[in-house]
Amino acid sequence: MVSKRVEAAIDNLLATTAISSAATPTNSESSVASSSPEHNLGGHTMSLPPHPASSWTIQMVAIRSHVPITLDLSESNYNQWRTFFNTVFRKFALGSHINTPSAQAPIDVEWVMIDFAIVNWLYTTVSKEILELVMKPGSIAYDVWHTIEGLFRDNRLTRAVYIEAEFCSLYQGDLTIMQYCFKLKHCTMSASQCVRRTNS
CATH class of the missing domain: 4.10.860 (DNA Excision Repair, Uvrb; Chain A)
Structure with missing residues (x-):
């Protein structure tokens, strides 16, 4: 079931008429990378975004160029699929969408738009058999991600x-x-x- 907070955010999204202009990246947003904090990962100093990429950026992502395989129950490729997605989540700072239940997430219009994009990524990178098991109206990324995980971890x-x-x-x-x-x-x-x- 979709929480009331998610439903409220969806209603707000549908009622907003200036979403496209508000979601367009500004000069200040494009300069975020230059001021991003540095992190030491595997002995290499790397700059990571301080907050998730904008919904405009996420919706332009061609997920197949980042996740080039289709998750299939018969292919034993869950670990590869998961690793590809983990790199995407780190690249765009989206880990909170799969690690934080909706009740604890800072839900707003921007959050909903990004979450719907992630759900679409997940649905389009799994086999038809898996899609039939995990696809539900109104699902959020956290639920879909953990349902898929359960198919492989529980069995x-x-x-x-x-x-x-x-x-x-x-x-x-x-x-x-x-x-x-x-x-x-x-x-x-x-x-x-x-x-x-x-x-x-």
């Missing part, structure tokens, strides 16, 4: 058994030695990740 034992069976049934056939080794490595890594999460 990790079943997935580990499935991956083990796939590993045992692999044979080279017409594959090159490189392709065959890649498949073996992929199954091994996927099974290892499932086991680590089960024990954690």
